[in-house]
Amino acid sequence: MTTPDGLPTEAFDHALSTVDAPAAIALVQGLLDDGVDPLAVLVDVIAHGQRAVGDRWQRGEWTVAKEHAATAVAVSATEVVTRFADRVPVTRGKVVVACAEREWHALPAMIIGTAIRLDGWDTVLLGASTSPARLSQCLHDVGPDATAVSCSVLGALPTTRRFIEASTTAGVPIMVGGSAFGSDDVRARALGATAWAPHAQGAVDALHHLPPVVRRAAPLPKAPMAEQAAIEVGHQRLVQTLRDRWSATTTDGPATEVAREVPHQAVHAVSAALLTGDPRPLAETARWIDHLLTVRGADPRLSAELGDELATALRDYPAAHGLVRRHWTEGLVPQGEHAR
Known part of the structure; x- marks a missing residue:
């Protein structure tokens, strides 16, 4: 199985299935060395494979332990692209990337952060289950141009709203994304986010259109x-x-x-x-x-x-x-x- 661009998704999927981190790392490094678009590697190889991991658990084919082990392999592969992205010159502003509190799926935020970094943004990745207080302190310390929040579970939407309040109170625009928001921007707009991104490329595109300063999000009903x-x-x-x-x-x-x-x-x-x-x-x-x-x-x-x-x-x-x-x-x- 390959993507329309001929990327080796089957080989990467095999590395995830066998929990073979060295194979996954070597495959990704080889693609980058061959000049393959690193964003395509992130989206069409790593994220594609990770979706298959989640589907296998959903279908009852894999245990939670197997899913977590495969995810760790995907994280290691993503770090290869992240190191590549770190060599890209910073030509834009700074973005704080975080997972809302109660959101322990750190890989989507890593992928988004790496995609943004590839586009020339300086990024600060706070990782999984960041508290609103920690985000507020980071906004104060870093003074970013934007905040990006990943939220894949519905249980983290309340803390995502607190992120939105913290970021917009500081005047910093905030972009949100993840499966908890569904397939459109309805929930993002309702919570007061500045922008919504459906995927990594969408996040890169959305950042180009954020206003420099925003007003505090309006109170909810x-x-x-x-x-x-x-x-x-x-x-x-x-x-x-x-x-x-x-x-x-x-x-x-x-x-x-x-x-x-x-x-x-x-x-x-x-x-x-x-x-x-x-x-x-x-x-x-x-x-x-x-x-x-x-x-x-x-x-x-x-x-x-x-x-x-x-x-x-x-x-x-x-x-x-x-x-x-x-x-x-x-x-x-x-x-x-x-x-x-």
């Missing part, structure tokens, strides 16, 4: 924010309630171990919908959970049952309760479709 804050405070209680009531976690089954972590994602989806005014995280999460469980042989009715239990657990939160009732099942496959 009070009523849904009040519910979101209360749900965030009660997150563990709500998760435990779901675990105590949902049959996927109260009885032994083929997906019981994975199912125990699922309630966290369900509650995070509610919080994200309230925070952004976008109900799509509910259907997206329901669909993700449905696939996660059914490929492991679980009863296809479990995802709908979780939606019912989630709505019941949120009965004291009228906006959240209504969102779950209206939108959770939009993401579920009609009964009988799983077998096709």
Whole structure:
């Protein structure tokens, strides 16, 4: 398997699958030595391979341990491109790149930071799960021209909003991206970000059009924010309630171990919908959970049952309760479709 440009994605995928860091590093270094566009190496080889890693865990083909080991290989390969990028002269301004607090997937931020550096920006990479306080201190110390934030999990959207507040309060434009934002800029705009980027090339392009100074992000609507804050405070209680009531976690089954972590994602989806005014995280999460469980042989009715239990657990939160009732099942496959 190769990309349209003939890049050796199959060889890189094999290095990830066999957790062969030396092979992955040698492959990437060879491509760079041969003059292949380093951004193409980042996007079409490394990021392409990493998506396949996540898909294999999602399909139940790999354990979490195997996924983490392969990701470490991808990080090592990315560092090769990062060292190459560090030789590019700085011809633009400075960008602070970080993962929002609770976002432990550092590789996407590394890839974005390296892509930006290749374009001549000076970059400061803060890494995984950066606290808003640490970001604020960095903005004060560094005085960057822009902030770039990676957020791939819905649970990190609340802290991404705090990043947006910190950056815009300092007058610094902020670009956001990652799978938690979905396929368009709706959630990014709702949270007050200056720009949204769908991928590495998009991040490079977006930086060229950021204003030099921005105003502080406007406050979010009070009523849904009040519910979101209360749900965030009660997150563990709500998760435990779901675990105590949902049959996927109260009885032994083929997906019981994975199912125990699922309630966290369900509650995070509610919080994200309230925070952004976008109900799509509910259907997206329901669909993700449905696939996660059914490929492991679980009863296809479990995802709908979780939606019912989630709505019941949120009965004291009228906006959240209504969102779950209206939108959770939009993401579920009609009964009988799983077998096709």
